[in-house]
Amino acid sequence: MSATKDHTLAAAALIFTYAMIIGFTDNYVKVIAAEAGLWQFHFTRTAMAMVLLAGLAAVLGLRLRPVNLRAVLARSSIHGLAMVIYFGALAFLPVALVAAGLFTAPIFVLLISRFAYGHAIGPVRIVAVAVGFIGVILVLGPEAMSGASLAALLPVIAGAMYAMGNIATREWCPEESAETLLAGFFLALGVIGAVGMAVLALWPIAVPLGSDGFLQRGAVWASGAFYFWTFVQAAGSLLGVGMMIRAYQITEASRASVLEYIILPASAFWSYLIWGETLTPLAVFGMALIVAAGAMIALRAKVQEA
Template sequence: MATTTNTAQGAALMVCCMAIIGLVDNYVGVIAGEGGLWQFHFMRSVMVCGTLLVLSVLMGWRILPRNWRGVAVRSICGAISMGVYFGALAFLPIAQVGAGLFTAPLFVLLFSVLFFGQRIGIWRIVAAVVGFVGVMMVLKLDVTAVQLIAVLPMLAGITWALTALSTRYLCDGEDTVTLLFWFFFALGVLGAIGLGLMAAGLGDGGSFVTTGWVEPSFIFWKWTIVQAVFSMVAVAMLTRAYQVGDTSYIAVFEYSFLIFASFWAWILFAQTVDVWGMVGIALIIASGAVIALRSADA
């Protein structure tokens, strides 16, 4: 079934998605203290994929893709993006990693022009750049201390942009449940590969990314289940958002993750945002409003 463009609906879905992710991702540090990255991805994916398989039988949902190649490209890009993002956290401050990931909307705009012939108006380009400046202010990215390892988060941003674009251009007509299942299936495969490499002696257990399989504690089970449930709902919203809305518009609403993450951190852990951070958030909101209101050829 082909999708019809409805950017307002897509934007609303994206904002709801980011509100959920901004909440549950505040507890990733708790999970990291109890186990490894690869075990987390594997176990969470088993939970999500198992749930979707059961529901697909009961509800008649479609799991098999209509376009295997398009769904495979999207799933692989998404898995690589999340793998690089979480993996980079073992080597870099969260500010640099987060800023790298949130370059994705800029790459969405760039790739839309280069590969899909989409017309991008000057206001949307300026607004996207302003939004990225806001991200840097919120995350306090130190642009004077560039190292080779700092390029890794940019790979997460590039592959996440490719995930967004492939959703719109390669997976048109696919059911949301289909894309959701194979996204988590790819993450599960990534987790299994990582566990295999750790078991082969490549992991020393010294960090989240170098820890292999450990006996899951109650805390690990608890927050992995929470992550599985809420991430399944959130990623379904994200997938649908890119299906129904213009990709270049919808991508910028991903910036709202920073707003919600900061809000939940304040509510849960009394972490506050300084003046420059609030200015950055204001720039992000302004950029999203401009992009939503301007036409593509403005």
């Protein structure tokens, strides 16, 4: 068991802020997807984020050099591959099914924490994971549980890899700064974006118009709107993902992963404010379950830390 002290309430505050930031910025991915591709987006966002991070490091004296380069590379690669599988599955599976697969991550976090690292997992955390996942399914709708096939295992594999990356934050990289892990995360996605653009340049494929071609589209001459919203994404992700990484550093992954469920209600909140999108009563009930799951973890931590 890790000797690092838990600060679950502080982690909850960080993850809530992360969810509100990412929920806002991700609502504008549809604007980016209308004219550019996923791979160009990742590459451009990484370039912008690294310039911002380098500037912050120079001004604030942040440490970007890894203490354990192998561990940081391994964690960054796992998270990067999880995102590639996740976005790749979006090309041929319903969004709800893919999202539901990714949100199996807290279940894998519990299993890996218990059986690979010997962490004690109490009944409150087990119930919180179950309640939160039921809430996710209700938010995503009945289609999230339909279309079961071999291909539908891909989002679940992404969820498992995302869980491994989150556990690696605390177990493999305890001496790394949050900014070091943040740089590793963005660089991994930037390399993947560059590879994707190169592959599509060498072997171009037919690209549907608008956001339907997000995954298949290679590098294009993009407008100022693309660069503006990609910069907003870079700045928001830099801050938000940095907070998420720090949260996983200061509390057990099995607690932090349940708290991450809050990103669905946060995204829905911004979707309503920005685009006027509304939810069904069943989805609202699902969000209530998600909030309840996070509250169970936070309140349990408050009792233990009192």
